[in-house]
Amino acid sequence: MERLLDKRLWIVSGKGGVGKSTISAALAVLFSSRGERTLLCEVNASDRLANLLGRGRVGPEIVELADRLWAVNLQPEASLREYALSILKFESIYKAVFENRLVSYFLRFIPSIQELVMLGKIIFHVEERLESGGPKYQRVVVDAPATGHAISFFSIPRVLINTVPPGRLAKEAERMRLVLEDPEITTAALVSLPEEMPVNETVDLGAALRDRAHVQTSLVVLNGYVEERFTAGDIEALAAAPSLQRAATQHRAEAAASAAFRRRLAEAFELPVVAVPRLFTYPFGRGAVDSVARALEAALKAIG
Amino acid sequence: MSTAEANPSPDSPIAEAWAKRKVVVCVGAGGVGKTTIAASLALGAAVQQRSALVCTIDPARRLANSLGLKELGNAETRIAPSQLASAGLPPESPLFAMMLDMKRTWDEFIERHAPPNRRERILSNRFYRSLSSVLAGSQEYIAMEELWQLRTHRDYRLIVLDTPPAGHAKDFLDAPNRVLDFLDNDAAKWLLTPALTAGKFGLHLFGSGSGYIAKTLAKLTGAETLEQLADFMLAMSSMNESFRQRARQVRALLASEETAFVLVTTPQLERLQEAVEFHTELQQNHMHVAAVIVNQVTAAPSPRDFSDASVLQSPLREKVQRTLQENSALADEDAKAMAQLEANCRPTPLVSVPRMDQEVHDLKGLWKVTRALVAG
Numbered sequence: 001m002e003r004l005l006d007k008r009l010w011i012v013s014g015k016g017g018v019g020k021s022t023i024s025a026a027l028a029v030l031f032s033s034r035g036e037r038t039l040l041c042e043v044n045a046s047d048r049l050a051n052l053l054g055r056g057r058v059g060p061e062i063v064e065l066a067d068r069l070w071a072v073n074l075q076p077e078a079s080l081r082e083y084a085l086s087i088l089k090f091e092s093i094y095k096a097v098f099e100n101r102l103v104s105y106f107l108r109f110i111p112s113i114q115e116l117v118m119l120g121k122i123i124f125h126v127e128e129r130l131e132s133g134g135p136k137y138q139r140v141v142v143d144a145p146a147t148g149h150a151i152s153f154f155s156i157p158r159v160l161i162n163t164v165p166p167g168r169l170a171k172e173a174e175r176m177r178l179v180l181e182d183p184e185i186t187t188a189a190l191v192s193l194p195e196e197m198p199v200n201e202t203v204d205l206g207a208a209l210r211d212r213a214h215v216q217t218s219l220v221v222l223n224g225y226v227e228e229r230f231t232a233g234d235i236e237a238l239a240a241a242p243s244l245q246r247a248a249t250q251h252r253a254e255a256a257a258s259a260a261f262r263r264r265l266a267e268a269f270e271l272p273v274v275a276v277p278r279l280f281t282y283p284f285g286r287g288a289v290d291s292v293a294r295a296l297e298a299a300l301k302a303i304g
Numbered sequence: 305m306s307t308a309e310a311n312p313s314p315d316s317p318i319a320e321a322w323a324k325r326k327v328v329v330c331v332g333a334g335g336v337g338k339t340t341i342a343a344s345l346a347l348g349a350a351v352q353q354r355s356a357l358v359c360t361i362d363p364a365r366r367l368a369n370s371l372g373l374k375e376l377g378n379a380e381t382r383i384a385p386s387q388l389a390s391a392g393l394p395p396e397s398p399l400f401a402m403m404l405d406m407k408r409t410w411d412e413f414i415e416r417h418a419p420p421n422r423r424e425r426i427l428s429n430r431f432y433r434s435l436s437s438v439l440a441g442s443q444e445y446i447a448m449e450e451l452w453q454l455r456t457h458r459d460y461r462l463i464v465l466d467t468p469p470a471g472h473a474k475d476f477l478d479a480p481n482r483v484l485d486f487l488d489n490d491a492a493k494w495l496l497t498p499a500l501t502a503g504k505f506g507l508h509l510f511g512s513g514s515g516y517i518a519k520t521l522a523k524l525t526g527a528e529t530l531e532q533l534a535d536f537m538l539a540m541s542s543m544n545e546s547f548r549q550r551a552r553q554v555r556a557l558l559a560s561e562e563t564a565f566v567l568v569t570t571p572q573l574e575r576l577q578e579a580v581e582f583h584t585e586l587q588q589n590h591m592h593v594a595a596v597i598v599n600q601v602t603a604a605p606s607p608r609d610f611s612d613a614s615v616l617q618s619p620l621r622e623k624v625q626r627t628l629q630e631n632s633a634l635a636d637e638d639a640k641a642m643a644q645l646e647a648n649c650r651p652t653p654l655v656s657v658p659r660m661d662q663e664v665h666d667l668k669g670l671w672k673v674t675r676a677l678v679a680g
Contacts, residue, residue, distance in 0.1 A: 016469055017335020017570070146334050146469070163431065165528035196665045197369065229623050237620055241612040244624055247605065250661055251627050257663075280633045 004218060004300065005031070007187040009126050009179070010141045011215060013150040014191035015201040019223040023191045023276070024143035025052045026292035032069040033293065036138040039125055040065075042073040043118060043145055043153070052289050070137070074121055076114035083117045115156050116173065123176050126185065147205045154180060154213035181214040189219040192265060194226065194258040203268045220265050221296070225275035228255040274299040316678040317653040321594040322349045325564045327455060327463050327557065328594070331476060331586075332568035333578055334469030337599040339367050340664050341568050341657070342466035343401070344673040349462045350383075350399035351674070357454065360466035361404040361447050367466070370665050371401050378405035380458075383667075391667035400460070409446045417546035422539045431536040443468045444479035448554045455557060473585035477558070480551030564594035569645070571598050571638035571656075580648040593652045597677070598642060601656045604635035 012024040021042075028040040042058065058071045060078035065071050128136040144150045152159075157177035164170050180186050188209050192202040202220070209215045230248045238245040258275070265273045276295045279288055321328055322345075330342040339360055346358035357380060360367045368376035372387045380402045385395035414426055426432050444467065451465050470476050522530050557563060565586055569579035579596065586593050605628045613624040646654050657676045664673055 015335060016333065165532065167527065167529055168523065169529055195663045197663065200369070229627065234620055234623065238616075238624070241609075241616075243606065243609050244612055244616075244628075247609070247627050247631060248624060253661070280630050 004303070005034075007185065007218065008135070008139060009122070009186040010139065011144050011150070011154065011186065011188045011209075012142060012191060013144040013146065013188060013205060013209075015193075015198040015205075016146040018191045018193045018198050020146070020191050021052060021143050022289060022292055023189070023221050023223060023296075024141050025289045026276075026296055027189065028069060028071075028139070028141045029289055029293040030297055031139040031141070032066065035068065037068045037136065038070070038139040038141065039137040040069070040071040041122055041125075041140060041142045042071070043142065044073070044075055053286055074118045076118060079117040079121045080114070083120055115153050116160065116169075116176075119153065119156060119176055120172060123179050126179060147201050150205065151208045151212055154209065154215055158213065177214075183216045186215055187218040188215050189221060190217055190269075191221045191223055192261070193224045194222055194254070194261040196261075199261045199264060202265065206269055217269060218271065220269050220271055220273045222258070222262050222265060222273050222275045224278040225262070226251065226254040226258045226278055228252065228259070230255075272303045274303070316655075317595040318345070318348070318655060318677045321345075321564050321566070322352065322354065322462065325562055325594070326461065327451065327465065327563040329451075329465045329467060329558070329563065329565045330568055331467050331470060331473065331565055331582065333575065336568050336570045336575070337657075337664075338469070338568045339466050340370065340670065340673060341566070341597055341599060341677075342464045343367055343370055344670045344677060345566070346401075346462065346464040347393075347397070347399055347667070347670050348674040348677065349464075350397040351394055351671075353394075353396075353398065354461035355398035355400070355459075356462040356464065357400040357402065357458070357460045358464045358466065359402050359404065359447075359450065359454065361406070361443055361468055367401060367403065370667070370670055372667055373401065376401055376403040378402065378408050387667060391671060393667065393671060404447060404450055406443060406446050409450055413446075413449060414543075417543045418539075425539045426536070429532065429536045429539065431533055444470070444476050448480065448558075449550065452550065452554050452557060470582075473582050473589065473591075477555075477585075477589050477591070480547070480554055559590055559592075561592075564592045566595050566597050567593060567652075568597045568599060570600050571602075571641040571645075573637065573641050576641050576644055579645060583649045583652065593649075595653050595655045596645060596649050598645065598654060598656045600659045601638050601642065602631060602634040602659050604639070605631050 010024075010027060012020050012027065014020050024040060028038045031038040039062065053065055053071065058073045060073060060075045062070050062072045122140060122142055125137055126135075126140050130136050145153055157173040157180060160173040161170055161177065164173075188206070190202050190206055192198045206217045206220075209217060230252045232252075235245060235248055235252060238248055262273045262275060274296060276292055276299065279291065328342075328345055330338050330345070332338050342360065343358050346356040349356040358367065360376075368374065371383055373381065373383075380400045383397075383399040383401065388397055388399070389395040411427065414423065414432075418426055447465060447467060451463065454460070454463055467476055567579060567583055567586065569575050583593060583596060609628055610625075613621060613628055615621075616624055642654065642656065655677055657673055660669065660672060662669065664670060
């Protein structure tokens with residue numbers, strides 16, 4: 001478990017609707033509860049974290065949520081401004097140039113500059129140091145876009161290196177590429193549900209991240225896992241109550257699917273798969289995130 | 305499968321869309337089952353012998369999976385009679401499917417609209433080569449370009465367009481404008497004016513009056529990047545009028561009587577706000593919304609279920625009771641969300657699709673969804 005959790009940058013992705021935000025938040029809560037200074041990053045998202053972690057909006061400025069736990073919602077405009085200022089140094093120059101309408105059109109046209117500056121900010125925080133020399137954030141968890149967008153998002157450094165001529169932009173992209181592709185620093189945590197299509201997509205996503213973005217996956221989380229409850233004998237015993245029998249049959253089928261998809265993911269990734277049980281907690285807030293974090297920790301311990 | 309099921313009652317909003325519309329656009333967030341709904345809508349029309357094409361830009365090939373196709377390409381593919389027959393459906397149902405190939409659609413667009421002497425310059429520019437995969441809004445734009453082409457040059461009775469996941473209607477509706485913004489050559493002209501007026505096509509960004517701005521930008525991007533980009537924009541600028549015209553045509557098609565939108569969502573409370581906003585935006589843009597389709601709704605256990613459970617032997621009793629309680633909790637949450645959705649989307653009808661016993665991954669499953677769509 002220690003070895004598995006020692007990566008610095010965690011990219012959490014999967015098919016839309018599988019619970020990426022929940023798992024991202026739970027991972028971040030888990031890291032911080034283990035004593036690591038942790039930054040949770042949303043990527044230009046509709047602020048799900050605010051609901052999940054039970055606080056007001058998380059904006060483009062880093063906010064402290066709890067002991068050792070910070071969050072930020074990366075937004076392209078704010079990230080571009082930060083990036084430009086880090087190079088230009090003077091606010092007045094930035095304003096004169098970047099707040100020009102024509103220039104902003106022009107700039108937006110450079111392939112993926114928005115994504116690049118957001119990715120740049122993520123990498124910056126991974127490398128950021130305290131005055132004492134230690135890393136400012138020991139863990140950075142990215143609630144990344146869903147499958148298709150995740151692949152293009154994390155391939156951007158490679159695409160840019162091939163697109164733009166040598167120069168500052170290409171150099172920035174190269175710097176990011178080195179961090180993303182270092183398996184000692186960066187890893188993907190892929191989230192799936194025990195259903196056919198999310199599982200297929202997770203397997204494809206793992207391969208695409210590996211082949212196109214050169215990012216390795218070290219954790220696969222099967223969310224919404226259903227443990228077996230009814231035996232075949234139980235189902236037979238319910239023959240007199242068809243409606244109950246249907247409910248039990250469905251539960252048994254879901255449990256069987258959970259186990260089968262877990263095996264399939266484990267084979268495809270050659271990794272143990274962490275199962276997080278389906279929750280019936282409403283509304284889905286901080287309490288639920290904490291219990292997912294506990295479930296994650298228990299499952300990770302079981303792996304050893 | 306009876307004929308009655310293939311000919312649903314005419315007061316179903318979905319049946320009405322089948323009868324009245326030639327284009328149905330499926331919109332909604334990621335992970336709500338949009339592609340499945342799109343394919344089910346096309347299947348329902350095809351089973352009624354209306355030729356139907358479902359067109360997706362889904363890069364994850366889900367649609368191919370569920371239609372029993374190994375691969376789905378840029379070409380329109382007819383679903384084989386044997387496939388339909390093995391799902392118990394009329395084998396001759398004219399059902400077609402295709403997946404958008406972004407790069408190819410862009411290339412075709414350039415070849416149609418760029419002046420011959422600029423074509424190569426555009427197609428070989430480094431920026432163009434990454435354009436189709438990276439330009440914001442270009443997926444949506446190309447989906448609409450393809451829709452327009454299909455609607456104009458093919459005679460499907462119904463085209464169902466599955467769109468990229470979007471949190472807002474404007475992501476989709478404004479895509480042509482955003483692409484136009486990007487291609488608008490004002491910026492390039494302004495930066496390049498001195499070079500252009502000198503009658504030279506070579507770019508001298510840094511000797512010009514706007515040199516200060518250009519130099520500052522170049523600090524971030526590198527000088528050569530700026531020059532290549534300017535060159536690209538200049539080459540593309542000859543096509544602006546084509547883009548503008550197409551944007552108008554697409555907009556007119558979307559707003560016309562022959563087109564309807566369906567907004568797909570799931571009943572989770574956290575999705576609710578998003579769906580309501582999406583619906584409002586569509587209405588504000590004068591788009592016709594045929595239905596809000598709520599997918600994966602959990603049915604509540606009946607009181608009878610609970611009384612039946614109470615007389616079971618332990619431990620089976622506890623197991624069943626726990627399962628019923630879980631299903632109740634899910635159904636309660638879904639019902640609450642549905643009520644709110646209905647109140648906030650009036651007068652658009654809500655159509656609910658129950659959570660299926662089995663995941664939809666083949667034609668049989670799609671057909672179940674189709675029947676649910678017209679039953680609700």
